[in-house]
Amino acid sequence: MKSVVERLRGDAPVFSVEFFPPRDAADEAVLWRSIRELESLDPAYMSITYGAGGSSRDGTIRNIARAATETTLVPMAHLTAVNHSVAELRNVIGWYAAVGVRNILALRGDPPGDPYGDWVAHPQGLNYAEELVSLVRSLGDFCVGVSAFPYGHPRSPDLDTDTRYLVRKFNAGAEFGIAQLFFQPEDFLRLRDRVAAAGCDAMLIPGVMPLTTPRTLKTTIKLSGAPCPQSLLDRLEPLENDPKAFRAEGLDVVTELCERLIAEGVPDLHFYTFNRSKATREVVQRLGLVPARAQNPVAAGR
Numbered sequence: 001m002k003s004v005v006e007r008l009r010g011d012a013p014v015f016s017v018e019f020f021p022p023r024d025a026a027d028e029a030v031l032w033r034s035i036r037e038l039e040s041l042d043p044a045y046m047s048i049t050y051g052a053g054g055s056s057r058d059g060t061i062r063n064i065a066r067a068a069t070e071t072t073l074v075p076m077a078h079l080t081a082v083n084h085s086v087a088e089l090r091n092v093i094g095w096y097a098a099v100g101v102r103n104i105l106a107l108r109g110d111p112p113g114d115p116y117g118d119w120v121a122h123p124q125g126l127n128y129a130e131e132l133v134s135l136v137r138s139l140g141d142f143c144v145g146v147s148a149f150p151y152g153h154p155r156s157p158d159l160d161t162d163t164r165y166l167v168r169k170f171n172a173g174a175e176f177g178i179a180q181l182f183f184q185p186e187d188f189l190r191l192r193d194r195v196a197a198a199g200c201d202a203m204l205i206p207g208v209m210p211l212t213t214p215r216t217l218k219t220t221i222k223l224s225g226a227p228c229p230q231s232l233l234d235r236l237e238p239l240e241n242d243p244k245a246f247r248a249e250g251l252d253v254v255t256e257l258c259e260r261l262i263a264e265g266v267p268d269l270h271f272y273t274f275n276r277s278k279a280t281r282e283v284v285q286r287l288g289l290v291p292a293r294a295q296n297p298v299a300a301g302r
């Protein structure tokens with residue numbers, strides 16, 4: 001099975017998709033319908049996030065294992081250091097390897113319950129993602145990615161410090177970084193410039209959320225950690241009470257953002273799907289990221 005970076009080395013840009021672990025059986029059915037619908041469009045890889053609690057973590061491991069064994073997709077598992085001893089982390093990494101998952105997004109994670117609360121490491125655990133990158137790399141032939149923050153991580157005192165620690169994650173063995181949500185292409189491109197200026201040529205991938213509802217806009221604002229530009233609010237806020245018009249404008253906004261990023265040579269657009277496929281399918285089809293054979297699975301003989 002190919003690694004994430006091998007999937008991104010082609011001449012043309014690609015897209016990838018992110019899901020979260022389902023909460024119950026009904027959720028799991030929705031997740032799997034979306035996975036199957038997106039699988040037919042041949043994303044470069046798919047990932048499942050890693051939660052703070054036992055059942056959610058089981059959901060990540062179970063579903064990423066299923067993706068590895070029952071689909072044609074390249075799976076990437078997220079993993080965090082939250083409430084895990086190093087011995088437990090070794091176990092999870094071992095499970096991932098045992099089911100054929102060779103790509104891991106190594107994250108520090110946030111304190112459960114309060115993402116902005118003080119970080120408390122497990123007494124036998126790790127403090128920073130950098131250490132998790134080293135641990136994963138020491139345990140086998142894994143392709144490791146990390147998170148990156150266009151506006152800087154909320155806990156970073158300034159962008160220079162933030163860039164320094166990001167580059168340390170690459171120096172520890174991470175091969176690519178996926179960026180937190182942002183609003184304008186320049187915000188991502190400046191992150192890429194900062195990393196390049198630090199002498200690092202690791203691959204940086206923009207995270208993209210289809211803006212289908214006012215809720216997805218609020219989530220983007222919250223996760224990005226930055227205020228939304230007025231020009232974007234001017235386009236979307238007047239449509240808040242018209243779901244159809246909001247969705248149409250929101251997908252236009254995201255498509256324009258992606259077009260500019262593609263023109264700037266990004267290797268991959270990583271979509272936060274919220275376990276639904278429709279909006280992502282629409283955007284990637286508009287962007288021409290879907291190979292012709294995948295647009296017509298019948299003709300392709302699948």
Ligand code: FAD
Binds near residue numbers: 048050148180
């Ligand atoms: P780190 O890289 O460890 O950074 C945390 C802070 O410490 C930063 O301010 C950094 O600058 C600083 N720092 C780093 N190294 C050092 C050092 N050596 N010394 C001093 N300071 C240092 N969370 C989940 O719970 N599950 C997920 O599946 C998940 N997936 C994500 C996917 C993406 C693409 C992104 C962008 C985020 C994701 N997150 C997820 C959220 C992430 O866990 C949080 O943002 C968390 O606060 C930081 O994790 P990190 O890996 O960036 O931490």
